[in-house]
Amino acid sequence: MTRVNTVTGPIAVEQLGFTSIHEHIGYGMPGSELDTRWWKTPEQRYEETIPKLRKFAEYGGQTFVDATGICNGRDIDYYQSISEKTGINIIAATGFVGGDTALKHFAEASVEYLAEQFIHELTVGIGRSGGKAGIIKVGVSRGFKMLPLDLRIYRAAARASLATGAPIITHLAVDAQSAIDVFDEEGLPLTRVLFGHADDGVSQGKVDEEGIVGAGGRIGFDTFGYDLELPDPPFWGRHRDERFQHLMRYLRSGQIDKVLVAADANCSPLGWPGVKGHTINYLFEQLIPDLKQDGVSDAVIDQLFVGNVVDFFSTTTPLEGE
Ligand SMILES: [Zn+2]
Numbered sequence: 001m002t003r004v005n006t007v008t009g010p011i012a013v014e015q016l017g018f019t020s021i022h023e024h025i026g027y028g029m030p031g032s033e034l035d036t037r038w039w040k041t042p043e044q045r046y047e048e049t050i051p052k053l054r055k056f057a058e059y060g061g062q063t064f065v066d067a068t069g070i071c072n073g074r075d076i077d078y079y080q081s082i083s084e085k086t087g088i089n090i091i092a093a094t095g096f097v098g099g100d101t102a103l104k105h106f107a108e109a110s111v112e113y114l115a116e117q118f119i120h121e122l123t124v125g126i127g128r129s130g131g132k133a134g135i136i137k138v139g140v141s142r143g144f145k146m147l148p149l150d151l152r153i154y155r156a157a158a159r160a161s162l163a164t165g166a167p168i169i170t171h172l173a174v175d176a177q178s179a180i181d182v183f184d185e186e187g188l189p190l191t192r193v194l195f196g197h198a199d200d201g202v203s204q205g206k207v208d209e210e211g212i213v214g215a216g217g218r219i220g221f222d223t224f225g226y227d228l229e230l231p232d233p234p235f236w237g238r239h240r241d242e243r244f245q246h247l248m249r250y251l252r253s254g255q256i257d258k259v260l261v262a263a264d265a266n267c268s269p270l271g272w273p274g275v276k277g278h279t280i281n282y283l284f285e286q287l288i289p290d291l292k293q294d295g296v297s298d299a300v301i302d303q304l305f306v307g308n309v310v311d312f313f314s315t316t317t318p319l320e321g322e
């Protein structure tokens with residue numbers, strides 16, 4: 001039986017249920033928590049977050065993967081209390097959103113040090129919270145090209161994945177060959193890697209989807225809801241139907257098993273206003289109705305949000321520990 005670490009303890013993959021693979025409880029750039037303009041009390045953060053997750057649970061959501069990583073506002077004690085209040089499983093990430101969000105201490109560290117940190121967070125715990133990470137986050141810095149620091153983080157992530165069995169999710173799927181080369185050099189099977197944000201507006205034309213899938217990797221349609229139709233869309237937004245048709249091409253081509261879907265929503269933004277009108281519940285309120293209207297069966301929807309997630313976590317050996 002394969003088990004996955006949630007912030008409140010390990011669970012069997014069969015208990016994951018409906019899972020959104022790439023979300024954020026609270027996300028901001030490192031240091032944003034020190035900006036008084038954006039200061040939030042714990043009560044404000046709860047007020048912004050709890051109703052969204054209760055709604056997610058009411059709709060049938062069971063597991064929330066927090067793709068925030070070490071320096072962008074990750075807070076395990078807080079996640080534990082949110083999980084207890086809402087009944088939602090929260091899986092935390094070790095690693096970094098991208099090299100350009102790693103604080104100096106980590107940015108100057110060796111691959112060995114980084115790998116050791118990730119392994120510690122996956123097997124011993126994150127700080128003194130008692131909670132362990134269940135997944136590893138890596139990413140490409142702004143500019144669509146992997147920087148040397150990004151590559152060091154990818155290499156450390158590969159070693160941590162091999163040592164613990166935890167899968168890897170990426171921020172951005174651009175410059176994928178550089179990532180594939182590092183993973184190959186380290187001997188990491190690509191089935192353990194989800195190349196995320198293949199569906200966002202700014203990445204179009206820059207993602208070698210065939211190369212990723214051909215090498216055994218998985219594709220993340222994980223920015224659902226950042227639609228250009230929103231009143232104030234973000235720069236990475238995309239027309240709703242264009243993104244939807246992109247996903248449908250995968251479903252029709254028989255590559256459903258390669259796809260994972262999420263909203264990349266930010267329950268309580270840190271240091272910025274966030275994107276108004278976008279929450280994790282887009283999955284239930286917009287995407288699933290769109291899929292059904294297009295004739296996608298319940299079995300396929302179930303595969304996208306349950307079966308493929310179980311498969312992603314099951315390509316690994318069980319985590320050590322309890
Ligand atoms: Zn994200």
